Each structure stands twice: as C-alpha cells, then as structure tokens.
Amino acid sequence: MALQQLPCMELEEMNRPVKRAPFTRPQRPLSKAPQQLPIAPIDLAYGQDGHAHFSAGEATSVLKSKFQPSRFYVTGFYSGRNPYHPYLACLDASGKLDNTFNSSGIVDFSDLSGEEYGAAEAVAEDMTGNLLVAVQAYALPTTYLWKLTPNGEPDTSFGYGKGYVDTRALFGEQLMLEDLVCFADMVLATGWRSEGGQIKSAIVALTREGGKFGPFGKDGMLSLSTLIPDNSAYILDGIAIISPAAKQPRIIISTYVKRDSIAYSVTSALTLEGRLDEAFGTGGFHWSDASVINNGFTVEDRSERITLYGMHTLDEWDGQPTLYRLDYAGKPALEFNQGQVVHFHTDGKWHHIVEVNGHLVGYGTHPTSYMAVRYDLNGQLDQTFLPPHGYGHFGGALPPEHFESFTQSMAIDAGNQRMLVSGYDITPERLWYSCLVAIPLKPM
Numbered sequence: 001m002a003l004q005q006l007p008c009m010e011l012e013e014m015n016r017p018v019k020r021a022p023f024t025r026p027q028r029p030l031s032k033a034p035q036q037l038p039i040a041p042i043d044l045a046y047g048q049d050g051h052a053h054f055s056a057g058e059a060t061s062v063l064k065s066k067f068q069p070s071r072f073y074v075t076g077f078y079s080g081r082n083p084y085h086p087y088l089a090c091l092d093a094s095g096k097l098d099n100t101f102n103s104s105g106i107v108d109f110s111d112l113s114g115e116e117y118g119a120a121e122a123v124a125e126d127m128t129g130n131l132l133v134a135v136q137a138y139a140l141p142t143t144y145l146w147k148l149t150p151n152g153e154p155d156t157s158f159g160y161g162k163g164y165v166d167t168r169a170l171f172g173e174q175l176m177l178e179d180l181v182c183f184a185d186m187v188l189a190t191g192w193r194s195e196g197g198q199i200k201s202a203i204v205a206l207t208r209e210g211g212k213f214g215p216f217g218k219d220g221m222l223s224l225s226t227l228i229p230d231n232s233a234y235i236l237d238g239i240a241i242i243s244p245a246a247k248q249p250r251i252i253i254s255t256y257v258k259r260d261s262i263a264y265s266v267t268s269a270l271t272l273e274g275r276l277d278e279a280f281g282t283g284g285f286h287w288s289d290a291s292v293i294n295n296g297f298t299v300e301d302r303s304e305r306i307t308l309y310g311m312h313t314l315d316e317w318d319g320q321p322t323l324y325r326l327d328y329a330g331k332p333a334l335e336f337n338q339g340q341v342v343h344f345h346t347d348g349k350w351h352h353i354v355e356v357n358g359h360l361v362g363y364g365t366h367p368t369s370y371m372a373v374r375y376d377l378n379g380q381l382d383q384t385f386l387p388p389h390g391y392g393h394f395g396g397a398l399p400p401e402h403f404e405s406f407t408q409s410m411a412i413d414a415g416n417q418r419m420l421v422s423g424y425d426i427t428p429e430r431l432w433y434s435c436l437v438a439i440p441l442k443p444m
Helices: 167-171 386-390
Strands: 051-056 058-064 072-077 086-091 106-108 117-125 131-137 143-148 164-166 175-183 186-195 198-207 221-223 233-242 250-259 262-270 285-287 292-300 305-313 319-327 349-356 359-366 369-376 391-394 402-404 410-413 418-426 432-440
Touching: 051 086, 051 418, 058 117, 058 410, 058 432, 072 418, 072 432, 086 117, 086 131, 117 175, 131 175, 143 167, 143 175, 143 186, 164 167, 167 175, 167 198, 175 198, 175 233, 186 221, 186 233, 198 233, 198 250, 233 292, 250 292, 262 305, 292 319, 292 349, 305 359, 319 349, 349 369, 349 410, 359 410, 359 418, 369 386, 386 391
Parallel strands: 262 292
Antiparallel strands: 051 432, 058 072, 058 418, 072 086, 072 117, 086 106, 117 131, 131 143, 143 164, 175 186, 186 198, 198 221, 233 250, 250 262, 262 285, 292 305, 305 319, 305 349, 349 359, 359 369, 369 391, 402 418, 410 418, 418 432
C-alpha cells in the first residue's frame, strides 16, 4: 500500500506513549553523524520496497503465529489524539493486512469498549491460537488484558463475558503488565506493582478464563523482591517457558538487578507454581558478569539453549553489545565462546536475537543506525551473512527511509528467509507510519 493512501498525522502532533516504569535504563538517541558502514540490504519483495505500512502511528511488537505460519501479529497505536487508539494488526507474509482477521486485518481496541487506552505493548498466542494482548490504560495504573479469537473477535469466555480483564480490579492493587507468555491453561505476565510505597516488579498468572491462577506465587502473584532480596533495583527483561526433555517445564525470567551500585542480569528458573528451582544455575540463579545488562532473551527447546542479549555498560550512555548462552540447567553453554560473553567491537546494544537454522540472528542499535547480525553457534560472526562482515546497518539516519525502532521486537519468516523488525517510518513530509521492515537472511 502506498504511503499517500494512508491516513496520517504530523509528527509533532503525537506524544509517543511509553511504559510507565518507575525508572528506565537510559536510551541514547541515534546520532545523525554520517559514517562509512557496511549496509544491510532491504528485502524489496516484502511490502512496499521492503517496508510494510498499514496505519499511521507506531508498531510496538511483532509475533509470528505458530498456528497459522503465514500470519504475523503486530501491536501498536495509530492515533495522535489522547487517549491513544491501540491496535492489533494481522499481516500476511507479503506485508499486507489479512482481511480474514476482523474483516479488515486490524482490531482497534478503542472500538471494542468504552475504556480509555494508552498503547498496546505485547501479544501472546495460547495453545489453541487465541491471542492475549496487553493494552495500557490511559493515565491509570492498570492494564486491560484482552483475549481475541483467531478471527479477531473478543473471546467472551474470558473476563466474565467482557473479553478482557482489568488487572487493578482483578488483583485489587495498581498493576501494569508488560511481557506475556502462555502455557497450557495459564497466562503469565511480567509487570509493575505498588509495594511499600514503591513501584516493584512482579509476575502474575491468570487462568484461561481470566481469573487469578491461585497456585502461582501468592494468590496468582509473585513479587521479585521476595525472589532476589537485598538489592536496590529490579527490572524484568523477559519471561519464557522451557520444556527440557524428560523434565518438568520451567518458567525462565531475566532480571536487571543492582547490587552495591553495580548492575547485573540475573537469570532464574521457576516452577509453574512460582517457586524457585534451586537446581538451576547456582541455587536457582545465574548471575551475569558485572555491568552486563540484558535487553531480553530467547529460548530454543530443540537445542535446550537460552540466548541472552544486551550490552556491557561503560557509562550512562555508552556500551558495547553483548551476547551469551546458557543451557537449560542454567550453566554457561561451553560450545558458545567457551561459555564466555561475546562482546561486539563497536558501541551499541543488541535488541533481539534468536536461534534460526543453526545460527543466531537478530538486530540491535548502533549510534547512527540499527544493525542486523548473524553469529555461528560457536560465538563467531557468520561472515557468509552480509559478507565479509557478518553484520550490516539499516534504518536510523540512513537513507532513503528514516526507520526507527524502540520495540526490541522482531520476528523471523523462515519460509521467505527474512527478519521483520517492528517500528515506524518517518517520511520527508514528517509523517509517522507503523512499519515492519524486512532484512533478508539469504544472499540478495
């Protein structure tokens, strides 16, 4: 779809919604200084010249469906008005809206209820293909957790006939959700809650009907301050379920922790009841090297590996991308750089990296742009990817499109051998469009 055909807004008229965390790690704005950089090509067979534009606004996350492999679900918002109009879009593999989803390919949550919303921040698919979507309330410390059918309709078996639950009403306290994962009859979410007059990280568990999953933690909630005591700060960087061979499933979380003014990333394993699995790592934890801060992690049951990506901080703004792997027992994966952290050689950070067909593929931020990268499973850059470097730059200050991404979210289309990164395009006319940009994983 051509940009001219879309409804649009002026950049200056929009106030970008952000997660209401009590504090966030600094985000360095992209520099505009030109540099000689290896360039990652755009897959021009996707969307319009490699960019899928489907509404004004910003795409905040992207998820590839496990049940309908040609579908990609995208959260975001598309209105410059307050409150925002969050959406869930369904795109096909070519980057076009899938009209079998809600007849238009997109669900506007503001049209489904009279609630006032911020942005849609996360989407997860349950065991039968239904969709859970975390939508921020506008100017209120709560999240509306929606459940949609694969056709894009509210699932009225969820939330006492409404199709959604208000987390503050359900748990009786201020609670805002961030990341989601589904397993069996459970919905798990990371979030923020008020605790002793402070905002603290927590994990909550809900049933498939939208009630509290009582066996988890304390009446469906686990506070991070009880899991990792005696630290000054906690930020949950992700949640996933692993299913080791011949063992019980485990919940994996990664937490930003400050101890004695030094930052660490702590990876932990929990039972499905929210109890610490002390057989994981050392006493239930794996602590990163000092000053290594993860942006997130991915898991792969076939190789039984956890891939953790982020940066090694040098000061408030600067750092270098980092990558390391653990096995499902919480120990360093020795085949990957002998179990040590791999440091990239320039400033920046990795945003999302996943194991694909015997490689680690993803993207991150460079001071002037974004970087696509591919590693071998031994920790070496794969120099057959964007040869001879193993990485290449796209977006940011690089012409012709001004693509930006603050989502730390991408999806792999293995069938078409491309990586789809969510964010937004800014045109020369200063118009802002939700966007997925396609980076090829095959030679172009």
